[in-house]
Amino acid sequence: MVTSLATYIALPGTTAEAMEHWHEVFGGELEIARYGDMDLQGMPFTPDPQAVAHATLTLPGGIIAGGDAMDDGTDYPVRGTAYSLLYTADSPDEARELITKLLDGGGSDGMPFERAPWGDWYGQVFDRYGVMWAFSSPGA
Structure with missing residues (x-):
């Protein structure tokens, strides 16, 4: 393994x-x-x-x-930044396509996908389950 x-x-x-x-x-x-x-x-x-x-x-x-989740009724909220996934796409267009699919599937905007101060592209979206997806893509 x-x-x-x-x-x-x-x-x-x-x-x-x-x-x-x-x-x-x-x-x-x-x-x-x-x-x-x-x-x-x-x-x-x-x-x-x-x-x-x-x-x-x-x-x-x-x-x-x-x-x-197999809990005892404890409320563990999903929406927020504690549960987040970072997806690095090959291109800004690929990232935009994935963001659109999550939004069309009932998600909501978190942070606009745009050029970040460090030169790459970055943005966030929450899917319909409350999970935050951060997307990045090389700036060049």
């Missing part, structure tokens, strides 16, 4: 929907495993069989992994 680092996010029962949406936007290979598809002997709790135990979206530049 190759050592790697993946982003992991636990969403409040919307992981499958979010992963499918991100798959539509970014492409890649999506795998979703639900608790109902597994042998749950020895589990310390009985999860909803439709809940996502583990999902991965493998993209050329990395992996987004996640599952449905």
Whole structure:
């Protein structure tokens, strides 16, 4: 096995929907495993069989992994900057296309995508699940 680092996010029962949406936007290979598809002997709790135990979206530049949050009713807000993903596109046009797909999918603007003081392009958008996507692209 190759050592790697993946982003992991636990969403409040919307992981499958979010992963499918991100798959539509970014492409890649999506795998979703639900608790109902597994042998749950020895589990310390009985999860909803439709809940996502583990999902991965493998993209050329990395992996987004996640599952449905299994909490005790604690409210962990998703919208904000604590959960954010940075996507570096090959060109400003590619970044704009992805931003448009997230906005058209129910997202909202966070920061305009424009030339940043350091010379590259940068902007932010919140998807319909409250996850902040930061986009960058080389300035040259």
